[in-house]
Structures are given as structure tokens and as C-alpha cells.
Amino acid sequence: MPRIFALCLALTTALAQDAAPQSNQTQKTTPKNAIRVSVNLVQVDAVVTDSKGKQVTDLKAEDFEVLQDGKPQIITRLSYITTSPGSVPSGPSSLATQGKGVPLPPPSKLRLTDVRRTIALVVDDLGLSFESTVYVRQALKKFIDGQMQPGDLVAIVRTGAGIGALQQFTTDKRLLHAAADRVRFNPFGRRGVGSFAPVEPSLPAQGSNPRGVDTAEFDEARQQAFTVGTLGAITYVVSGLRELPGRKSVVLFSESMQILYGGGMDPLVLEGLQRLTDAADRASVVIYGIDPRGVQTYQLTAADSTSEMSAQEISQVPMDRSTQAFNSNQGMEILTSQTGGLFIHSDNDIDGALRRVIDDSGSYYLIGYRPDPSTFDRKTGRPQFHRLQVRMKRPHLRVRSRSGFFGMSDDEQQLSGHAGEGQLKRAIFSPFDSGSIHVRLTALFGIVPKLGPVLDYMLYIDARDVKFTNEPDGSHKTAFDLLAITFGDNGQAVDADARRFTLQMKDDGYQRTLRDGLIYVRHHPIKKPGAYQLRIALQDTASQEIGSASQFIEVPDLRKDRLTLSSLLLIEDAPKLAMPTQGQSEEQVDRDPSRSAATRTFKPGAALTYTYQVLNARMNSSHQPNLEVQSRLFREGQQIFSSDRVALNITGQTDFKRLIAGGTVHLGSKMLPGDYVLQLIVTDKLAKQKYGVVSQSVDFEVQP
Numbered sequence: 001m002p003r004i005f006a007l008c009l010a011l012t013t014a015l016a017q018d019a020a021p022q023s024n025q026t027q028k029t030t031p032k033n034a035i036r037v038s039v040n041l042v043q044v045d046a047v048v049t050d051s052k053g054k055q056v057t058d059l060k061a062e063d064f065e066v067l068q069d070g071k072p073q074i075i076t077r078l079s080y081i082t083t084s085p086g087s088v089p090s091g092p093s094s095l096a097t098q099g100k101g102v103p104l105p106p107p108s109k110l111r112l113t114d115v116r117r118t119i120a121l122v123v124d125d126l127g128l129s130f131e132s133t134v135y136v137r138q139a140l141k142k143f144i145d146g147q148m149q150p151g152d153l154v155a156i157v158r159t160g161a162g163i164g165a166l167q168q169f170t171t172d173k174r175l176l177h178a179a180a181d182r183v184r185f186n187p188f189g190r191r192g193v194g195s196f197a198p199v200e201p202s203l204p205a206q207g208s209n210p211r212g213v214d215t216a217e218f219d220e221a222r223q224q225a226f227t228v229g230t231l232g233a234i235t236y237v238v239s240g241l242r243e244l245p246g247r248k249s250v251v252l253f254s255e256s257m258q259i260l261y262g263g264g265m266d267p268l269v270l271e272g273l274q275r276l277t278d279a280a281d282r283a284s285v286v287i288y289g290i291d292p293r294g295v296q297t298y299q300l301t302a303a304d305s306t307s308e309m310s311a312q313e314i315s316q317v318p319m320d321r322s323t324q325a326f327n328s329n330q331g332m333e334i335l336t337s338q339t340g341g342l343f344i345h346s347d348n349d350i351d352g353a354l355r356r357v358i359d360d361s362g363s364y365y366l367i368g369y370r371p372d373p374s375t376f377d378r379k380t381g382r383p384q385f386h387r388l389q390v391r392m393k394r395p396h397l398r399v400r401s402r403s404g405f406f407g408m409s410d411d412e413q414q415l416s417g418h419a420g421e422g423q424l425k426r427a428i429f430s431p432f433d434s435g436s437i438h439v440r441l442t443a444l445f446g447i448v449p450k451l452g453p454v455l456d457y458m459l460y461i462d463a464r465d466v467k468f469t470n471e472p473d474g475s476h477k478t479a480f481d482l483l484a485i486t487f488g489d490n491g492q493a494v495d496a497d498a499r500r501f502t503l504q505m506k507d508d509g510y511q512r513t514l515r516d517g518l519i520y521v522r523h524h525p526i527k528k529p530g531a532y533q534l535r536i537a538l539q540d541t542a543s544q545e546i547g548s549a550s551q552f553i554e555v556p557d558l559r560k561d562r563l564t565l566s567s568l569l570l571i572e573d574a575p576k577l578a579m580p581t582q583g584q585s586e587e588q589v590d591r592d593p594s595r596s597a598a599t600r601t602f603k604p605g606a607a608l609t610y611t612y613q614v615l616n617a618r619m620n621s622s623h624q625p626n627l628e629v630q631s632r633l634f635r636e637g638q639q640i641f642s643s644d645r646v647a648l649n650i651t652g653q654t655d656f657k658r659l660i661a662g663g664t665v666h667l668g669s670k671m672l673p674g675d676y677v678l679q680l681i682v683t684d685k686l687a688k689q690k691y692g693v694v695s696q697s698v699d700f701e702v703q704p
């Protein structure tokens with residue numbers, strides 16, 4: 001394990017003076033269940049604006065009127081909630097603070113209490129043309145780099161990607177960029193290359209079709225099926241948002257959500273809309289819509305074939321396309337109005353539209369009233385849909401709110417929604433490390449000769465959180481179920497490992513396990529490059545307690561021959577002594593490097609060693625690489641140290657495609673407790689600027 005260079009961090013003064021990030025200066029309230037429905041209380045959120053579209057923040061209960069099924073209700077609660085970051089600086093994660101070619105700082109550890117806004121960017125790739133898909137993908141990347149704020153929990157979900165998307169919620173911009181890159185034109189969707197299908201010669205009429213197929217009827221049935229599918233996909237996302245924190249918004253990008261067919265609304269579409277709006281009510285989700293087509297021309301284009309059309313048919317084309325555009329927006333209009341959101345269309349500025357809807361979701365009124373007991377009376381056996389209407393008594397004010405809910409309490413809905421779901425499964429889908437069993441996940445990507453890319457992961461389990469039973473022979477026994485799933489950047493599971501462990505040990509082993517914990521190690525080759533999330537959850541079979549953890553891993557495509565770094569392995573650099581010296585305890589002396597690599601928990605004053613691989617470095621005419629390395633240290637998301645760039649010493653190495661590098665970190669004796677991230681930035685001075693800078697990071701904890 002060669003040490004190519006030494007990094008000595010004299011951080012005592014800096015860390016002693018370092019303060020936690022400043023709190024938000026704007027009012028911030030995040031109720032656990034902002035919108036809820038029970039037999040005793042119904043709460044609904046509302047956004048009030050003046051004639052200029054500016055939000056009004058100083059209203060009282062007497063300024064509102066709430067009607068349920070047309071009957072006025074007595075308002076018993078009213079509060080104004082603000083979750084917008086406001087003027088809070090974007091912090092080191094913003095591109096504005098980065099120099100050209102400098103990688104972004106690593107994301108800080110995600111905590112439930114830090115989340116202010118939860119945003120699902122839903123791309124209806126089943127209803128986007130090729131042209132619109134390009135603009136949406138660009139807008140998503142600009143949002144990630146320029147508009148996303150600390151405290152934003154974000155997911156990018158495609159309706160055509162299946163239901164394995166809820167685990168996408170993250171604050172990690174690397175994962176979001178990988179998801180944005182996945183947004184591509186779906187040839188199996190209901191749109192073509194452009195906003196309107198080109199005019200072509202008429203197909204044979206039904207009477208002359210040998211199979212008797214009415215193509216117009218077939219196309220209409222296909223449109224209905226896709227619309228129902230899109231509504232179902234959004235409902236799934238909305239339902240998953242229910243247990244997430246913060247102000248929750250769904251931003252839907254679509255240019256085709258038609259709901260009226262043959263002069264009426266399809267019953268399946270209507271039921272899908274009602275289910276979706278009810279799910280949005282209960283999950284405190286506001287749905288916004290953006291039609292990325294912008295301002296459209298309905299006139300003939302070069303793609304249209306009019307040689308066999310009459311003059312009357314040609315003149316009818318603009319009117320037909322105008323009607324088609326109007327019909328395609330009906331679903332978005334209804335969906336956003338019923339959930340209190342906005343629908344933005346005929347606007348060529350998609351970036352501005354996304355900024356507008358995100359800003360709009362930051363503040364709202366929370367209105368509560370006591371419903372009549374008949375609201376939850378199921379005469380037909382099924383819950384009845386109750387319509388809600390919020391009106392303003394001041395004529396110059398406008399209000400947007402939800403449109404209704406089903407007569408089913410939240411308790412009933414929760415039991416129904418979680419039927420058949422285990423705690424282990426729910427824990428592994430959560431974007432937060434959770435549970436009462438303390439675990440820490442360490443996933444390491446590297447290259448092994450003759451095997452190629454491999455992924456090793458270590459799971460540390462604090463044995464003090466696991467229940468042991470005392471057996472008749474004096475031994476101690478425990479058992480737990482473990483579920484590990486690797487998700488791709490499209491939210492789909494690509495690998496899973498589920499097993500039960502039963503451990504039984506004598507007293508000496510039991511005491512050592514309580515002290516050092518348990519470490520579970522797995523090793524397997526990587527078949528395909530890409531961005532992955534490794535999620536692990538375990539459950540104590542005796543106590544039913546849960547513990548979970550997750551980590552982002554990016555496996556590069558080595559065939560592209562670009563500069564790449566493996567994961568960083570971080571251990572405590574302390575020799576294992578045979579006998580404790582005077583004043584030392586056995587625990588201080590017996591330090592297992594594999595345990596420190598798995599726990600990544602250290603004391604102030606500790607000396608740490610890290611190693612990594614540099615892959616695909618360029619060579620000069622003398623067949624030598626020219627590499628520089630820089631280190632940065634972050635505490636609680638704030639940069640506290642940055643070294644100078646120094647040459648990477650590779651003396652004695654011959655495999656220049658797979659260089660071994662490393663260094664040491666000396667923690668200050670007065671280092672403040674907290675979560676830290678060490679980031680290394682390697683620059684290849686012989687490579688093209690676009691591919692010549694890469695980074696890798698590892699997080700660790702300092703305990704007093």
C-alpha cells in the first residue's frame with residue numbers, strides 16, 4: 001500500500017472556529033402531515049395571489065370560504081407555511097462557486113430534518129415528441145446545476161420506465177445527471193418526431209380495409225390506454241411521496257394528455273384522475289404541468305404531403321391542428337387545477353417555466369375544518385368522492401387549491417396502501433438511512449487483473465442494537481434478515497441479495513462482537529458500466545427493529561479510455577501491537593483495519609490512510625503520465641480545507657493504466673465532531689480538458 005504523497009491537515013484552529021451552516025432566515029415550517037383527512041379534521045392547502053400573480057401572505061380565516069360538496073364549512077385552523085429557500089445562499093454545491101473544469105463538491109449526508117422541498121420531475125416520455133424531449137433534457141440539467149438548492153430532495157422519473165423509480169429521490173447531483181441523461185425519445189409513445197404528425201395521403205376507409213380495422217378508432221383506443229397508463233404512473237409516484245418530508249411537488253412534462261374521446265370523458269380516465277387527485281391531497285403534493293412545445297405553428301410544413309388533398313382539406317389542416325393541441329392539454333389543465341398547481345404552455349422558455357413552478361410551490365395556506373360524520377359513511381361499500389372548493393371573499397384575490405378527496409380516513413388509506421408490504425421493503429426504498437439499528441455501508445469500485453471491474457461492499461452492524469438470546473448451553477444467539485438491492489439510474493433493480501443470518505457464539509466472542517460490531521462483506525464483478533445506488537436494509541427477527549443504508553456508485557465505461565478513479569479506501573493508520581503498553585486498554589491496541597474501513601468512525605488526532613487507483617492515464621512521448629492531485633475536506637457540507645495541486649508520484653510503477661496512489665490524513669486533536677467528506681481531484685495534464693479532471697470522495701465521521 002504505497003503512500004505516494006502525504007497530506008497533513010493542520011486543522012485545529014480552523015475546525016475549532018468552524019460553525020455549523022447558517023439557518024434559513026425565512027420562515028420555515030414543515031408539518032409531518034401537512035394535508036390530512038380524518039373523521040375529525042380535513043386539511044387542505046391553498047395558494048392565494050393578487051391580480052399581478054404575487055402571493056398574498058397576511059390573510060385570516062374570515063377571508064376564506066370552504067365548501068364541501070357545495071355546503072359551507074366552518075374553518076377551525078389557518079396557518080401560512082413557508083418552505084422556500086428564499087435568499088439562502090446555494091452553498092458549495094452550486095456551479096456558480098466552481099471554477100471551470102473543477103468537479104462539484106461531494107453531497108453531504110442526507111438527513112430527514114434537512115429536507116425543505118421534495119420535488120419529483122416526471123417526464124412523460126410516453127407523451128413527448130422527439131423535439132420536446134431534447135428541450136426537456138436540457139431544462140432538467142440546468143435545474144440541477146443552477147436552481148437546485150441545499151435541502152431539495154429531487155427525483156427524475158420517466159412514465160415509460162416502469163414503477164421502480166421511487167428510490168430515485170436524492171440530493172446527489174451525480175445521480176440526477178445520470179437520470180437526466182436517460183431522458184430520451186420513446187419510440188413506443190404516443191408522439192412522433194414533431195408536435196404534429198405530418199399530413200399523409202388518407203389510408204383506406206374501413207369498408208375497403210381487408211381486416212376491417214378502423215384506424216381512427218384504433219388510434220383513439222391507443223391514446224386512451226397511454227393516458228390511463230400515464231395517470232397510473234403519476235399516482236404511483238405521488239403515493240410514494242406521502243411519507244417523504246418537506247413541501248412536495250410533482251412537475252409533469254407532457255404535451256399529450258387527452259381525456260375527452262368521442263365527445264365525452266372515458267370512465268377509466270375519469271377514475272384515474274380522481275384517484276390521482278385524492279392521492280395528491282393525502283400526500284400533500286401539488287401537481288404542476290409544463291407543455292414543452294412552446295408556441296406552435298398550425299400551418300403546413302415541408303413534412304406534410306398534400307399532393308392528393310383537395311383545397312378544402314388543405315385549408316382545414318390549421319384548424320384540425322389547433323383543435324388537436326387544445327384537446328391534448330385538457331388533462332393537464334384539469335390535473336393541475338384540481339391539485340392547486342399551475343399549467344404553463346405556449347411558452348418557449350422551459351427553463352423559466354420550471355423556475356416559476358418551483359418558486360410557486362414554496363409557500364401556501366393550510367386550512368382545516370371538521371367534516372360532517374356522513375363524509376365517511378359508505379352506503380355503497382366504496383368511499384365516495386367529495387368535492388372541495390376554496391373561495392376568496394375579496395374579489396381581487398385568486399386562489400388555487402385542491403378539488404376533493406375520497407371518504408376514507410388516512411388510517412384506512414395507510415392500512416390499504418401498505419397491505420402486503422414489509423418493513424424491510426419499505427426501508428430499502430426510503431432515500432434516508434433509517435431505523436434503530438445503526439449500520440454503515442462502504443461500497444468500493446475497483447479493477448482486479450483478469451476480472452475487470454468489481455464491486456466490493458462492507459456492511460458494518462452495531463451489535464449492541466441487535467437482540468441476542470441466552471441459550472441453555474451459555475451461548476448467545478441472534479438472527480436477522482438482510483436485503484440488498486442495486487438499482488440502476490433508471491430506478492430498476494439490477495441485482496438483489498436476500499438472506500437470513502443466524503449467529504451463535506460463546507461469551508468471549510459475544511463480548512468481542514458487542515465491542516467491534518459485525519461486518520458483512522460481498523464481492524461480485526460488474527457487468528455493465530453506469531450509475532448505481534446500492535441499498536441495504538436489515539431486520540432483527542426477534543425485535544423486528546430495522547436498519548438501512550445506501551450509497552451511490554458510479555462504474556465508468558473503461559472502453560472509452562478516459563481518466564477514471566476507483567473508490568477511496570479509508571482506514572485508520574495504527575499498528576496492531578502484540579501487548580498493550582502501560583496506560584493502554586485492549587480496545588485501544590487491537591485495531592482491525594478492515595473494521596475501520598467499514599465503520600469510518602474516528603477520534604480527533606487519528607492518522608488515516610487512503611488508497612485508490614488511477615485508471616487510463618495518458619502517456620507522453622517518454623511513456624510517462626503527468627498527473628496532479630488536490631484534496632478538499634468538507635464538514636457538514638461546508639468546505640473547510642483545500643490543498644495545493646501537487647504532482648502525483650508514481651515512482652516504481654509499471655502498469656500506467658492502473659496506477660496505485662494514496663496518502664495520509666492527520667486529524668486535528670481539537671477536530672469538531674460531525675460528518676466529514678474527503679474529496680480528491682486528479683488532473684491529467686496530457687488529456688483533453690473535457691476529460692482531464694476527475695474526482696472521488698469518501699465520507700467519515702469524527703466522534704468525541
